[in-house]
Amino acid sequence: MAKFSQVGITLFLLLVLAIALPLGVSGATPTTTTNLVGDIEEDGSVPSSVDFGDAEASYIEMPSDHDDDEPSELGVPVKSVVTKAFFNSILSKASPSCAGKKFYRRKDFLNATRSYPKFGHLVNATAAKREIAAFFAHVTRETGHLCYIEEIYKGKYCDLGRAKEWPCAAGKKYYGRGPLQLTWNYNYGLFGSEKKLKTLKNPEMVAKNRVLSWQASLWFWMKNVRPVLKKGFGATIKAINGGECNGGNPRAVAARVQYYKDYCKRFRIKPGCNLSC
Ligand SMILES: *[C@@H]1O[C@H](CO)[C@@H](O)[C@H](O)[C@H]1NC(C)=O
Ligand SMILES: *[C@@H]1O[C@H](CO)[C@@H](O)[C@H](O)[C@H]1NC(C)=O
Numbered sequence: 001m002a003k004f005s006q007v008g009i010t011l012f013l014l015l016v017l018a019i020a021l022p023l024g025v026s027g028a029t030p031t032t033t034t035n036l037v038g039d040i041e042e043d044g045s046v047p048s049s050v051d052f053g054d055a056e057a058s059y060i061e062m063p064s065d066h067d068d069d070e071p072s073e074l075g076v077p078v079k080s081v082v083t084k085a086f087f088n089s090i091l092s093k094a095s096p097s098c099a100g101k102k103f104y105r106r107k108d109f110l111n112a113t114r115s116y117p118k119f120g121h122l123v124n125a126t127a128a129k130r131e132i133a134a135f136f137a138h139v140t141r142e143t144g145h146l147c148y149i150e151e152i153y154k155g156k157y158c159d160l161g162r163a164k165e166w167p168c169a170a171g172k173k174y175y176g177r178g179p180l181q182l183t184w185n186y187n188y189g190l191f192g193s194e195k196k197l198k199t200l201k202n203p204e205m206v207a208k209n210r211v212l213s214w215q216a217s218l219w220f221w222m223k224n225v226r227p228v229l230k231k232g233f234g235a236t237i238k239a240i241n242g243g244e245c246n247g248g249n250p251r252a253v254a255a256r257v258q259y260y261k262d263y264c265k266r267f268r269i270k271p272g273c274n275l276s277c
Contacts, residue, residue, distance in 0.1 A: 076128045078113050078120040081267060082106065082136070090136065091146050098147035104179065105210060112214035116222050122229075129267040131229055134236050135221055137259035139179045141252070142240075149207045151176035151183070162186040169201045177207040180217035180240070191219050232274025233260050245277035253277060 087106040094101050113119050119135075122128045139146070155175050158168035166189030168174065176183045182191065185200060192199030195215070199205060206216045228235035237256055238245050244252045257275050264271040 076120060076125050078132065079110050081120065081129055081132050082109065086136075086263075086266065090140055093145035094147035098144075099149050100143055100146040103149050103210060103213070104143075104146045108210040109179075109214045111211050112218055115215050116218040119218055119222060119226075126269050127229075129269045130233075130264065130272060131226070133260055133263035133267055133269070133271075134225075134229065134233055136263055137233070137256055138225075138236065138240055139217070140259045141256050142176070142181045143179055146179070149177065149213070151181055157184045159184055159186055165189070166200060172201070172203055174203055177203065178213035178216045180220055182206055182216045182220060187220065190223075191216050194219060232272055233257065234274045234277035237277045242277075 084106060087109070091101065091104065120128050120132050122131060143149075153175065154173055156168070157174040159166075163185060166186040168185045174183060174185045174188050182188060188199045188203050188206070191206075195212075197205065197212075206213055225236050225239045228239050233256075234245075237253055241252070243249065244256075253276055260275065261271050
């Protein structure tokens with residue numbers, strides 16, 4: 001979370017949003033996360049971008065729990081948890097005019113998990129389901145129930161401090177894209193280098209290729225969020241959009257926690273401790 005740009009939103013954008021955002025969605029708070037989509041708060045401000053950023057903080061201690069690193073028989077098949085009914089229950093809350101409605105598909109999510117086979121596989125079924133519930137809680141918040149593919153605020157998100165390593169291409173912007181709103185040049189660069197794709201030159205691909213879009217989110221998740229899962233859901237909020245924590249945006253935090261609790265309930269597990277941040 002190196003930087004947060006608070007951007008005032010124009011009246012025009014507000015009007016567009018008022019139309020575009022189903023009330024149900026904004027009731028809990030509009031999209032956000034990594035700000036891919038850009039959060040619009042009720043006071044009209046746009047929350048800072050997601051922090052797809054600096055994961056350093058969250059990296060500090062990764063318990064050397066070997067079990068967590070192996071796809072385990074103790075986990076659960078992701079597709080048996082993320083059922084069609086579950087996926088569609090999120091999507092159905094997005095209004096028909098949402099771009100995401102024609103873009104996000106369960107089968108592409110499942111396809112993408114094959115590139116991250118450890119996702120949803122932890123020491124036991126409860127831990128595995130908590131991971132899946134947490135992932136979709138953040139996806140729900142970041143995209144407004146899978147409504148948005150791209151962040152509303154089309155910022156450049158070029159971190160000059162890291163532009164030597166991850167050069168921002170002329171005319172390209174690294175605002176949030178995809179289910180967890182991948183943001184910042186360095187995240188596009190790191191993800192692209194793993195996938196051997198020119199995501200810095202062509203960040204648009206993250207919002208165009210369905211499977212890649214989920215892969216980018218799972219990549220971010222495995223790298224930056226999973227290491228803190230054991231600390232409770234609150235730590236995952238910090239890893240995704242830490243600016244919301246410690247009073248930064250209590251409404252957003254409450255929305256994320258509510259989605260998480262709701263999804264845990266559907267998966268018939270307890271949500272665990274330390275839910276907020
Ligand atoms: C998974 O995604 C890849 C890349 O888009 C695609 O080539 C492949 O056909 C997909 N597999 C399935 C089973 O959908
Ligand atoms: C599952 O794993 C969690 C976290 O490692 C642990 O706290 C919990 O007791 C385990 N549950 C069972 C039923 O083994």
